Every structure is written in structure tokens, then in C-alpha cells.
Amino acid sequence: MSNKNWYKGNLHTHTTESDGDAEPQHVAEWYKEHGYDFLVLSDHNHLTVLDDSDGHPGKWPLLIPGEEITSRLFNNTVPVHVNGIGVKSLVEPAAEESARKTLQENIDRIRAAGGLASINHPNYKWTLTTEDIVETTGAWAVEVYNGHTGSNSNGGGGSPGVESMWDAALTAGKRIFGVATDDSHHYIQEFNAQLENPGRGWVVVQADEFSQVNLMESMSAGAFYSSSGIVIDDVKVASDEIVIEMAPYDSEKFTTVFFGEGGKQLSVEHGQSVRFVPPSTEKYVRATVYSSRESFRAWTQPLFRDA
Ligand SMILES: [Zn+2]
Ligand SMILES: [Zn+2]
Missing domain, CATH: 3.20.20.140 (Metal-dependent hydrolases)
Known part of the structure; x- marks a missing residue:
């Protein structure tokens, strides 16, 4: 990307x-x-x-x-x-x-x-x-x-x-x-x-x-x-879309949760590659990726709407 x-x-x-x-x-x-x-x-x-x-x-x-x-x-x-x-x-x-x-x-x-x-x-x-x-x-x-x-x-x-x-x-x-x-x-x-x-x-x-x-x-x-513990191939964090592509280890699976203001969940996505259009109403949008392996996680940095 x-x-x-x-x-x-x-x-x-x-x-x-x-x-x-x-x-x-x-x-x-x-x-x-x-x-x-x-x-x-x-x-x-x-x-x-x-x-x-x-x-x-x-x-x-x-x-x-x-x-x-x-x-x-x-x-x-x-x-x-x-x-x-x-x-x-x-x-x-x-x-x-x-x-x-x-x-x-x-x-x-x-x-x-x-x-x-x-x-x-x-x-x-x-x-x-x-x-x-x-x-x-x-x-x-x-x-x-x-x-x-x-x-x-x-x-x-x-x-x-x-x-x-x-x-x-x-x-x-x-x-x-x-x-x-x-x-x-x-x-x-x-x-x-x-x-x-x-x-x-x-x-x-x-x-x-x-x-x-x-x-x-x-x-x-x-x-x-x-x-x-999660390896990510590529991340795009932009106002038109957030895209995250994970690199699975063996049969590893992923759940990605997109969060907005107040830490509320905006969307839950499954799969190795996820895309989300951040709503313009949120002051910020960020994602946490959860792995099926141990308690591994990954975090994108927030998209700031005021930027
Ligand atoms: Zn220390
Ligand atoms: Zn210390």
C-alpha cells in the first residue's frame, strides 16, 4: 500500500x-x-x-x-x-x-x-x-x-x-x-x-x-x-479507510475491533485482512487486533478527525 x-x-x-x-x-x-x-x-x-x-x-x-x-x-x-x-x-x-x-x-x-x-x-x-x-x-x-x-x-x-x-x-x-x-x-x-x-x-x-x-x-x-505478538504485513490509517493486513503464524486467526469515542465498539471484523470506513462523527477511531494464539494483540494508532 x-x-x-x-x-x-x-x-x-x-x-x-x-x-x-x-x-x-x-x-x-x-x-x-x-x-x-x-x-x-x-x-x-x-x-x-x-x-x-x-x-x-x-x-x-x-x-x-x-x-x-x-x-x-x-x-x-x-x-x-x-x-x-x-x-x-x-x-x-x-x-x-x-x-x-x-x-x-x-x-x-x-x-x-x-x-x-x-x-x-x-x-x-x-x-x-x-x-x-x-x-x-x-x-x-x-x-x-x-x-x-x-x-x-x-x-x-x-x-x-x-x-x-x-x-x-x-x-x-x-x-x-x-x-x-x-x-x-x-x-x-x-x-x-x-x-x-x-x-x-x-x-x-x-x-x-x-x-x-x-x-x-x-x-x-x-x-x-x-x-x-501479532505480525502485521501492512496498515493504512486514513480518513477514507483503515486497512489492516495480518501475517498469520500457522493456523492463527484474528478478530479486529474498531473503537471510537469513549472506547465504544464501532465494528468487529474477522479475517486476515480487514477494512473499515471510519465514521466522520467520531473524534478518533482506532483498532485492536486479537489473536487466537495466546493473548497476543496488536494496536493501530488512532485516526484523529481534527487533524
Ligand atoms: Zn523499565
Ligand atoms: Zn518502569
């Missing part, structure tokens, strides 16, 4: 420069070996930069500088974490009197440092509420999926999942995207569901050229989809 290329990346990654169990070089090599085109090393309050001038080009994915700005409020019972993607300098974490004010200050500091601010795992220790996300400004994205075992992305027990928090922010008129990330920490032991292993959540970005500048521009504009 487009001659722009798609590039796979992970936006949230830890190494031994904070609480990960492998050196940055090892982590970068893991992602390269597993088909990732770019990677953001996002250690807690540390800008991890690898020097690839040692004559081994192609050994790592393209590395976009990043940092998980990590505020540990009230003896770390309230962890406010925001990823700064593409920050040009180290950002110090804020410590305001509330989670919401701390979140806002961290977002503002990331933007001042030239980065895209992604609100991380709002339901980790149930730190952020829907209102916190609706009432803050300037965030580029929220983690609709985070591979950390404590992220509680789906909500439950009377607490909303991040996807419905995202819908609330979109309904309030926020231009905010949904990202899926690994939040990986563990690369050394045998992988299992109790560990924070890599490869669980990623984004695929459509860009004119493969460069940090182009990837950042495309991410900033929402030219990407997010996935926790």
Missing part, C-alpha cells in the same frame, strides 16, 4: 547500567539477532550509550538514546516512570508532592531534552489513575502493553486496563499514542514467564529512510503500530 518501509523496534530495555542482568552490548546483540531494526536502551535515570565505532557495523540494531526517568516517591511505594526516547541529555527525575505532578514534571523535562515522553506501565503498583493520564499534557504515548510481570496492563479487580485509560485520554481530546514494549531485564537465565525477558512487546514504524531522525519523526507522527 505504501513504498515506505517498516522497521521493528523495542522502546523499553534495561541493562547492567541499571537493574538488567546483561551488559548493554549483550542486550543489543540479542535484539539484533532476533530481527529488531532499532532499539532504545532505557536504563533507570541513566543514559546508556554504546560506541559502535569499533569496526563492527551491523552488530547492533540502530540505537536511539533513551532513559527511563524514574521517580521513586514515598519510599518507592509510588513509582512514576516515564521513558524519554531520543533525549539529548540525561534527565533528572522529579519528586513533586503527588504522582500526577511528578508525572507532568518528568514529561516536561523529557520534552525540554528533545525526547518523546512515554508514560510507562500506569498500573505498576497501581501508581497512575485514568485521571492522571487525562489531566497531564505533552505525553507522546502510554504503554498499552508492557512485558514486565508486574505491569497489570489489563487491569482487573475494579481497576481499569491501560487500553481503557488510553481511550479516556483520546476521548478527552489528547493526541496520545499506544506503545507495546518489553521492559526487559533478564537475558542470561533460561527464559520463563516469571522473568522479564525480551521479545514480548514491540513497535513497527513506517519511515522514509532508516535513520534516527526519520524514525523519530515517524514515531512522533504516529506512523507505527504496536504488538504483543
Whole structure:
């Protein structure tokens, strides 16, 4: 559908420069070996930069500088974490009197440092509420999926999942995207569901050229989809139509739900290729794809009618 290329990346990654169990070089090599085109090393309050001038080009994915700005409020019972993607300098974490004010200050500091601010795992220790996300400004994205075992992305027990928090922010008129990330920490032991292993959540970005500048521009504009396991061949999100073409693994089947204002379901489609004409009455329209395999999902970015 487009001659722009798609590039796979992970936006949230830890190494031994904070609480990960492998050196940055090892982590970068893991992602390269597993088909990732770019990677953001996002250690807690540390800008991890690898020097690839040692004559081994192609050994790592393209590395976009990043940092998980990590505020540990009230003896770390309230962890406010925001990823700064593409920050040009180290950002110090804020410590305001509330989670919401701390979140806002961290977002503002990331933007001042030239980065895209992604609100991380709002339901980790149930730190952020829907209102916190609706009432803050300037965030580029929220983690609709985070591979950390404590992220509680789906909500439950009377607490909303991040996807419905995202819908609330979109309904309030926020231009905010949904990202899926690994939040990986563990690369050394045998992988299992109790560990924070890599490869669980990623984004695929459509860009004119493969460069940090182009990837950042495309991410900033929402030219990407997010996935926790579904592979998509092509996506078109436009005011005349939304088209999604999945690439099934073996006998995998798909259900795609199109959502509008208030998170209401506009349409449910089955099949490997789906097309939907977004009604002009909706402030935004977005899609979630559900797989028959495990609980894999994928998310398109919203079509904004006011754009
Ligand atoms: Zn975190
Ligand atoms: Zn993290």
C-alpha cells in the first residue's frame, strides 16, 4: 500500500547500567539477532550509550538514546516512570508532592531534552489513575502493553486496563499514542514467564529512510503500530479507510475491533485482512487486533478527525 518501509523496534530495555542482568552490548546483540531494526536502551535515570565505532557495523540494531526517568516517591511505594526516547541529555527525575505532578514534571523535562515522553506501565503498583493520564499534557504515548510481570496492563479487580485509560485520554481530546514494549531485564537465565525477558512487546514504524531522525519523526507522527505478538504485513490509517493486513503464524486467526469515542465498539471484523470506513462523527477511531494464539494483540494508532 505504501513504498515506505517498516522497521521493528523495542522502546523499553534495561541493562547492567541499571537493574538488567546483561551488559548493554549483550542486550543489543540479542535484539539484533532476533530481527529488531532499532532499539532504545532505557536504563533507570541513566543514559546508556554504546560506541559502535569499533569496526563492527551491523552488530547492533540502530540505537536511539533513551532513559527511563524514574521517580521513586514515598519510599518507592509510588513509582512514576516515564521513558524519554531520543533525549539529548540525561534527565533528572522529579519528586513533586503527588504522582500526577511528578508525572507532568518528568514529561516536561523529557520534552525540554528533545525526547518523546512515554508514560510507562500506569498500573505498576497501581501508581497512575485514568485521571492522571487525562489531566497531564505533552505525553507522546502510554504503554498499552508492557512485558514486565508486574505491569497489570489489563487491569482487573475494579481497576481499569491501560487500553481503557488510553481511550479516556483520546476521548478527552489528547493526541496520545499506544506503545507495546518489553521492559526487559533478564537475558542470561533460561527464559520463563516469571522473568522479564525480551521479545514480548514491540513497535513497527513506517519511515522514509532508516535513520534516527526519520524514525523519530515517524514515531512522533504516529506512523507505527504496536504488538504483543501479532505480525502485521501492512496498515493504512486514513480518513477514507483503515486497512489492516495480518501475517498469520500457522493456523492463527484474528478478530479486529474498531473503537471510537469513549472506547465504544464501532465494528468487529474477522479475517486476515480487514477494512473499515471510519465514521466522520467520531473524534478518533482506532483498532485492536486479537489473536487466537495466546493473548497476543496488536494496536493501530488512532485516526484523529481534527487533524
Ligand atoms: Zn518502569
Ligand atoms: Zn523499565
